[in-house]
Amino acid sequence: MTKFLIVSDIHAYVRSKDTTSVPSLVEVQPDGKPSNILREIAKLLKDEDLRPDWLVCPGDLGDRASPEALKFVWSELVWLRDAVGARYLIGAAGNHDMDSRFINNNFSPKENLRALDPPFPGVTLSDSDKYWGNDYCIYTDNACRIVNLNSSAFHGYGPIIDGKAGENEYGRISERTINRIVAEVTDRAYRTNILLTHHHLIKNDHMWMGEQSEMRGGNRLLHQLTEATQASWIVIHGHLHYPDIDYGRGSSLAPVVLSAGSAAATYDAGSSASPPNQIYLLDTESDPGQLDGWQPCGTVHGWYWSHDGLWERSPPRHRIAYGSGFGSRLNPKQAADRFESALKGSGQPYMNFDEAFAKEPLLKFLLPADLDLAIKELTRRAYKVTIAPVRSQSVLRPL
Numbered sequence: 001m002t003k004f005l006i007v008s009d010i011h012a013y014v015r016s017k018d019t020t021s022v023p024s025l026v027e028v029q030p031d032g033k034p035s036n037i038l039r040e041i042a043k044l045l046k047d048e049d050l051r052p053d054w055l056v057c058p059g060d061l062g063d064r065a066s067p068e069a070l071k072f073v074w075s076e077l078v079w080l081r082d083a084v085g086a087r088y089l090i091g092a093a094g095n096h097d098m099d100s101r102f103i104n105n106n107f108s109p110k111e112n113l114r115a116l117d118p119p120f121p122g123v124t125l126s127d128s129d130k131y132w133g134n135d136y137c138i139y140t141d142n143a144c145r146i147v148n149l150n151s152s153a154f155h156g157y158g159p160i161i162d163g164k165a166g167e168n169e170y171g172r173i174s175e176r177t178i179n180r181i182v183a184e185v186t187d188r189a190y191r192t193n194i195l196l197t198h199h200h201l202i203k204n205d206h207m208w209m210g211e212q213s214e215m216r217g218g219n220r221l222l223h224q225l226t227e228a229t230q231a232s233w234i235v236i237h238g239h240l241h242y243p244d245i246d247y248g249r250g251s252s253l254a255p256v257v258l259s260a261g262s263a264a265a266t267y268d269a270g271s272s273a274s275p276p277n278q279i280y281l282l283d284t285e286s287d288p289g290q291l292d293g294w295q296p297c298g299t300v301h302g303w304y305w306s307h308d309g310l311w312e313r314s315p316p317r318h319r320i321a322y323g324s325g326f327g328s329r330l331n332p333k334q335a336a337d338r339f340e341s342a343l344k345g346s347g348q349p350y351m352n353f354d355e356a357f358a359k360e361p362l363l364k365f366l367l368p369a370d371l372d373l374a375i376k377e378l379t380r381r382a383y384k385v386t387i388a389p390v391r392s393q394s395v396l397r398p399l
């Protein structure tokens with residue numbers, strides 16, 4: 001099982017006399033004082049006894065391309081990587097990380113990111129050179145492959161139309177880059193395939209109709225990755241601060257798409273939504289024997305920053321709750337059948353979801369929306385489901 005700790009869209013900022021809004025809960029202090037909200041993540045993982053393999057930041061480390069904020073957040077993430085025992089830290093260039101309006105740099109929108117030490121986006125200088133030279137790099141570790149794509153590669157370039165630099169408004173992948181990535185991933189199969197990037201690849205229809213910042217060419221990339229590898233990919237992205245986990249377009253191998261919410265941004269950061277600040281631990285399931293061929297399956301634990309100033313387990317009302325599943329594409333009838341058979345087979349009058357998941361592993365890996373549909377089907381069949389604050393502790397019993 002490979003574990004990914006995801007901390008996205010931090011939007012750290014430096015206060016000045018001109019500051020009129022506060023974009024983030026992470027403010028860079030003149031004395032370099034560490035960020036409480038980021039340092040608390042290490043405490044959380046220690047308390048939960050969790051150790052990720054990868055620490056992943058899908059972009060927007062700082063707000064409005066502040067070089068001080070970029071430097072500060074990158075160093076805090078390096079600290080966090082070591083504190084939680086992760087082997088690797090990788091980032092993605094967000095639209096706020098590129099100085100596309102040349103406010104803090106006169107000649108290059110990416111120079112402040114390139115100046116970071118260790119080299120951004122991690123892991124080695126060679127990886128960094130490939131990322132900036134080719135707009136992507138690829139990491140591999142055991143059964144896992146990660147394509148890290150720079151969806152902000154054209155920010156700061158392109159024609160200015162009607163006084164507006166259009167390329168800054170959305171992500172893009174060029175046809176040349178698609179072809180290079182596809183050629184590179186075709187040579188070898190991996191159990192887990194991840195695509196990390198900043199912008200969403202598929203239009204988010206939950207947002208208002210004017211939202212069009214999705215990556216140009218993103219869907220084309222996904223189709224070609226799936227076709228080239230005959231595998232379902234996991235996409236991890238940030239950008240809209242809209243937490244969600246669902247599937248992309250395509251066949252039964254359509255990708256799993258994790259849209260990460262922001263770890264620290266406030267509404268002032270230009271968020272398109274105002275969900276809770278969240279971080280995630282994505283864990284892939286490694287026992288394909290119990291999955292009826294559905295691959296990849298896994299869970300995402302979501303935590304939110306509470307009013308008490310602590311990371312707490314996200315309840316089922318959050319779009320990515322603690323213990324959300326992905327990968328099992330059972331329809332509501334199939335899922336309800338499996339819940340029923342697990343309960344009947346147990347000989348007990350009631351059963352919590354944890355017990356049902358142990359008997360029928362595919363139930364654990366239902367998307368939150370698919371689990372909701374299964375619960376509705378069970379209700380139609382005269383069962384009562386009592387939802388617990390932690391999803392796996394919900395209880396199923398006959399009415």
Ligand SMILES: [Fe+2]
Pocket residue numbers: 009011059060094096238239240241265
């Ligand atoms: Fe953002």
